[in-house]
Amino acid sequence: MSKKMNDSGKVDGASQEQEAESLALVSETSEGPQELQEVEDTGRFELSAEFGSTLRLPEGVDVDPGDIDIEFSDEKMIINMGPQHPSTHGVLRLMMELDGEVILRTKPVVGYLHTGMEKTAEGLTFLQGPTNVTRMDYLSPFHNELVFSMATEKLLGLELPDRASWIRTLMCELNRCTSHLMWMATNGMDLGSSSMMIYGFREREMILAFFEKVTGLRMNHNYIRPGGVAADLPDGWEDDVLAILETIPGRLDEYDELLTGQPIFRERVDNVGIITAEQAIALSATGPILRSTGVAWDLRRDMPYLNYDQVEFDVIVGSIGDCFDRYSVRLNEIRESLRIIAQVVEKMPAGDYKIQDKKVTPPPRLRIDESMEALIHHFKIYTEGFKVPEGEVYVAVESPRGEIGCYMVSDGSAKPYRMHIRGPSFVNLQTLPTMLRGGIIADAIAAISSVDPVMGEVDR
């Protein structure tokens, strides 16, 4: 506490000193360029690590730096793919070293969408937090809100009402469908099947319309909040969900016909961007990338949260971990999600949609008109928030892209002391250099698409 804030109380006239200090600060806090360096300019040690590694893999670490003998043809060059490239799904920049058409090394350069959301979270109360985190992975906003809310609830030691928990399960599974449908659409677009793009968006729109009905927004819902959800499901929600359940499976079969059996598509994805189970585990990859290698790891089944232990579903796994496996894992995960949704509709209990704890959740809107206390309570909770006991927790859930985790530290005030999100896209992006190595540049598009990075979450 004795430390002074950095730039606050400086005296004028010490400008020279300040300048020198500022220069020292740059040199102190900079470790050099982020970009991929020419092989000739790369240090031996770094290269040895890189050689299993931009590849970043342990076998590369074991290479004796003296043994590396690099000789490439004159065709060798470094090119940039992105940050503005339609197939990079946002502002992803890949620096690739090519030998002719063959990719030798790749380095993802990220940060173009960095908006300091973890820092922002420290200035928002726990009640406002979901508004912020929902914008990270904008294709699966419910999972972001869920992991944030679950971390807060764990610190508070809250038990959710049954209905709230089932509503969350329903929304998260629908969200998995929209996210995977969106992926099917963009993947189709990347590989030249623009009809798939139209279809994917069409089906996604149907579910988004349901989201709008429930939460008021198509994306960035701020619906799942600490203590439950923001509002109960509207009347007649079962009909909407049943309509979704009736329509989508047939459409999925159409996709199967359109893509799975189609030789042009298969040529683009079969045996492209292969990653083994050992590599995926070493590189901390989760979600469809890990499952496509044959590792049956799904937090919904292996470390159940919400009500996933009360519904039946299968964990979809691939075999060799190529782009086609990742495609089929995602396609079939939509089917499994629909299976879960059908069970949720049957099992949805009556009851509260949020916890009836005046400390945590605001009073119902109608009470505000008739009760002074409710009005004060409403005002207090929205202006000051609620205090969360001291402590630190890590909570993880299975988002469509893999394990999204929230590490939260509370100092006992109404705002998180530190909120760290473990973004699955951010970590999964590390698998790209391994997938691309030795492949040709045209295959890179298929591999990038199959990783399904959402840059909002990578850069946060």
Add this chain to the structure above:
Amino acid sequence: MITSEVLHIERSNYLATVTDLKSQGYEMCIDVAGVDYLTHPGRELPEGVVPGRYEVVVNLLSLGNRSRVRIRVQVPEDDPTIETLFFLYPGSEAMEREVYDLVGIRFKNHPDLTRILMPEGWEGHPLRKDYSMGAVPIQFKSVNGAG
């Protein structure tokens, strides 16, 4: 609900302990995070752990045993360095770069310790608590005689 064990480890034992844990089946490094405890020094710690200004928090996951372990390492203010986990878990590479970038903890022997989210040449580490938020006072009234 996921339960996970929390271990407090001395910085000098860090690498040895993680190596040991890896051989016990924790084959995946799920998360590396850094926390700056500058304005919250009185946090609860078990006896014998000397609080440092920074903390590096590592989450390991065992797929086989379906268990997690969270490692908290105290890092003092005057020497914010710690060993890298890259050689055990290559997947920690980007996460350690993020911690370096945002919290300013240096990872020894990391193959490519550069900023990852902030641009090169950025001053300071944004998630430190003494990082200035860059608030600039703005005068809203027009100045007399300036149109």
